[in-house]
Amino acid sequence: MIKTEGLTKKFGEFTALDSITCTIGDGSIYGMIGSNGAGKSTFLRTISGVYRADAGSVTADGDSVWNNPSVKGRMAFVPDDIYFFAGADMERMANAYASIYKTFDRARFRDISGTLGLDTKKALSTFSKGMRRQAATILALSARPEYIFFDETFDGLDPVMRNLVKKLIYEDVMDRGTTAVITSHSLRELEDTCDQLALLHRGGLVLESDIQELKTAKFKIQIAFDHDYSPEIFEGVEVSRLDRRGSVTNMIVSGDREETVEKLKALHPILLEVLPLSLEEIFTYEMEALGYAYDIKEVS
Numbered sequence: 001m002i003k004t005e006g007l008t009k010k011f012g013e014f015t016a017l018d019s020i021t022c023t024i025g026d027g028s029i030y031g032m033i034g035s036n037g038a039g040k041s042t043f044l045r046t047i048s049g050v051y052r053a054d055a056g057s058v059t060a061d062g063d064s065v066w067n068n069p070s071v072k073g074r075m076a077f078v079p080d081d082i083y084f085f086a087g088a089d090m091e092r093m094a095n096a097y098a099s100i101y102k103t104f105d106r107a108r109f110r111d112i113s114g115t116l117g118l119d120t121k122k123a124l125s126t127f128s129k130g131m132r133r134q135a136a137t138i139l140a141l142s143a144r145p146e147y148i149f150f151d152e153t154f155d156g157l158d159p160v161m162r163n164l165v166k167k168l169i170y171e172d173v174m175d176r177g178t179t180a181v182i183t184s185h186s187l188r189e190l191e192d193t194c195d196q197l198a199l200l201h202r203g204g205l206v207l208e209s210d211i212q213e214l215k216t217a218k219f220k221i222q223i224a225f226d227h228d229y230s231p232e233i234f235e236g237v238e239v240s241r242l243d244r245r246g247s248v249t250n251m252i253v254s255g256d257r258e259e260t261v262e263k264l265k266a267l268h269p270i271l272l273e274v275l276p277l278s279l280e281e282i283f284t285y286e287m288e289a290l291g292y293a294y295d296i297k298e299v300s
Helices: 040-047 090-100 106-116 129-142 159-176 187-191 211-217 257-265 279-289
Strands: 002-011 014-024 029-034 055-060 075-078 147-151 179-184 196-201 204-210 218-224 239-245 248-254 271-275
Touching: 002 040, 014 040, 014 055, 014 196, 014 204, 029 040, 029 159, 029 187, 040 147, 040 179, 075 129, 090 106, 090 129, 106 129, 106 159, 129 147, 129 159, 147 159, 159 179, 179 187, 187 196, 187 279, 196 211, 204 211, 211 218, 211 279, 218 257, 218 279, 257 271
Parallel strands: 029 179, 029 196, 075 147, 147 179
Antiparallel strands: 002 014, 002 055, 196 204, 218 248, 218 271, 239 248
16 A cells, blocks of 8 residues: 655745645556646656655555665556667566566566567667557566556557556456556546546645546536526535526536435426536536636546
8 A cells, every 4th residue: 555645746946746645555546637747747756766755755555665675676667758778678678677676577578578569679769659668568567566657658559559558457456456556648548447536736636536436426417497496496405516508507416316316306397317427527627616727628
């Protein structure tokens, strides 16, 4: 389990992470969404011990991560800006990883490389952006870490490779109980991949929740009456957003769905529909409720 408490990281006068407190459970896939400059990459670099926090703490199973080789040896990080040794091929990089990770699995390295169709003896400098990301992912997964961090994991991958990489991550989490943390600009990529989602904005953690809870805790109601009415008619219903156009009102509602529908039916509407909310809509409404002038659709 990874825990951060009051995690803060600054670069000069700029605060990249602002007092973030969160818990990332074992054997889960934790997704983090946010705009450019929100602090996602800094978060990964700090929880993996690349950066030292300026305030707060990061622990893995109760042990501090910073300057702790025994903990960092159980972690692997695939950054957004992939780096390989000059002139290296995947075999040379595999040797380097094996010298760092006692758990490095050469059989798995060969197996995944073959599945993805990568030539392990070809210079990495000749690989495309997507192939380089595949290579980095193969090396990280072959290290058999307990914690694995991916920054913009699917960037540069075609749809087939995206699905294959997702499958490989799933297998590690399900078979070995690996904990994966994934950042992305795309909610659509994370929605069907992660157990939990967090929204980072301007260095702060705006929202963190289980995906299924996110999808069921809020819903959209479309309702209409054959008479004039005011918003007070919905007293007792937990409305977070209301937009009336003519006789039709659209509402974003929280709470128990069946109980809410029964309350609204008692008002004898001529139209009553319950509509699901997309994660994009949920995040947008959460940001608006907190007063942020931010639209999640811009980064999806």
